[in-house]
Amino acid sequence: SQQGEEDPQALSIQEGENATMNCSYKTSINNLQWYRQNSGRGLVHLILIRSNEREKHSGRLRVTLDTSKKSSSLLITASRAADTASYFCATMNSGYSTLTFGKGTMLLVSP
Amino acid sequence: DAGVIQSPRHEVTEMGQEVTLRCKPISGHNSLFWYRQTMMRGLELLIYFNNNVPIDDSGMPEDRFSAKMPNASFSTLKIQPSEPRDSAVYFCASSFSLVGLPGRVYNEQFFGPGTRLTVL
Numbered sequence: 001s002q003q004g005e006e007d008p009q010a011l012s013i014q015e016g017e018n019a020t021m022n023c024s025y026k027t028s029i030n031n032l033q034w035y036r037q038n039s040g041r042g043l044v045h046l047i048l049i050r051s052n053e054r055e056k057h058s059g060r061l062r063v064t065l066d067t068s069k070k071s072s073s074l075l076i077t078a079s080r081a082a083d084t085a086s087y088f089c090a091t092m093n094s095g096y097s098t099l100t101f102g103k104g105t106m107l108l109v110s111p
Numbered sequence: 112d113a114g115v116i117q118s119p120r121h122e123v124t125e126m127g128q129e130v131t132l133r134c135k136p137i138s139g140h141n142s143l144f145w146y147r148q149t150m151m152r153g154l155e156l157l158i159y160f161n162n163n164v165p166i167d168d169s170g171m172p173e174d175r176f177s178a179k180m181p182n183a184s185f186s187t188l189k190i191q192p193s194e195p196r197d198s199a200v201y202f203c204a205s206s207f208s209l210v211g212l213p214g215r216v217y218n219e220q221f222f223g224p225g226t227r228l229t230v231l
Contacts, residue, residue, distance in 0.1 A: 033219060042115075042202055042222035043154075088154065097208055098144070098167060099220060103153040 006089055006105040014110055019076040021105040023089030024069075030092045032065055033099065034074050037086045046074075046087075051094075079109045115223035117203050123229045129191040132226045135184055136205030144220060145178055145188050146202040154202075160186065161208070193230045200225045 007022045023032070031050045035043040049056045049065045049072065056063045062075040076083055086106050090099040116135040124130055136143050145157040158168040160180045168178070175194070180186040190197055204220040 035222075042224045043204075043220075045219035045221065048219055097142070097161070098156055098159050100156070101154040 006087070006102045008105060009103070010106045010108070012108045012110065013079055015079060015081055017079055017109075019079050019083070019107055019109070021074045021087050021089075021107070023072045023074070023102060025072075025089075025091045026070065027091075028094045029067070030094050032063075032072050033090045033092070034061075034063060034072075035088045035090060035101075037088065037104070039085075043088065076107075079107075081109050081111050083107060084109045115203055115205055115221055117201075117223035117226050119226060120224060121227045121229075123231065124193055125231050126194055127192045128230075129189065130193045130197075130228060130230075132188040132201050132203075132228070134186045134188070134203030134223060136186070136203070137221055138184065140205035140207045140221070141183070142206045142208045142220075143180060143186050144204040144206075145186070146204065147199045148202060148225075149199045157188070190228075193228075195230045198228055198230050200227050202226075 005024050011019055013019055029051050031048055033048045034046045036046055037043045047058050047061055047063050049063050051067055054065055060077045065072045086104040088101050088104045090101045092099050115137055118133045141162050143160045146154050147157055148154045155170055157170045158178045159166050163180045176190055178188045202222050202225045204222045206218050206220045208218055
């Protein structure tokens with residue numbers, strides 16, 4: 001069964017706008033990771049946030065983690081057409097060493 | 112580094128035929144994962160190897176699926192006999208993880224480009 005559930009399933013914005021995607025999960029985690037998948041390609045790792053971290057930045061990406069609410073958000077600032085892709089959150093459960101992926105958010109950034 | 116290499120990129124076969132997918136992980140990585148992606152079920156973990164040893168194969172759908180990792184630089188996923196419902200994109204991923212130690216370290220996974228399998 002899916003551990004991470006992304007919201008929304010699809011998001012359409014204009015270039016320059018910010019895009020926010022959310023992820024909820026059910027069990028305790030070791031870390032949470034976000035991946036991007038361009039159409040027809042493999043997944044590319046974007047950012048990892050550990051369970052004892054609350055916020056992390058990487059370039060135009062900002063990830064937050066709220067373990068009390070079992071949720072995370074990915075913010076892409078000043079979006080570009082090249083950001084068009086599917087974005088997946090993946091959780092690594094405490095005591096395990098595998099990732100469980102959500103079904104993803106499809107982001108469309110229009111020029 | 113060439114990244115994770117998978118072959119073939121596309122495979123079209125007929126029901127009942129044997130299919131073998133291949134993966135070369137990134138050099139130095141000690142964990143290898145096989146995933147299957149479909150529209151209906153999303154991305155599912157099939158099997159996971161650590162130091163060439165299968166650790167968790169609970170995601171393998173049924174006995175028709177088998178995976179091997181004879182050495183640190185090569186793994187195969189075999190489907191025999193194949194069925195139309197096996198049609199999907201199969202991804203291999205690798206990572207370096209320190210498992211079983213105090214203060215375990217789990218790092219990001221690096222995915223290959225995938226093999227698109229169509230079973231007619």
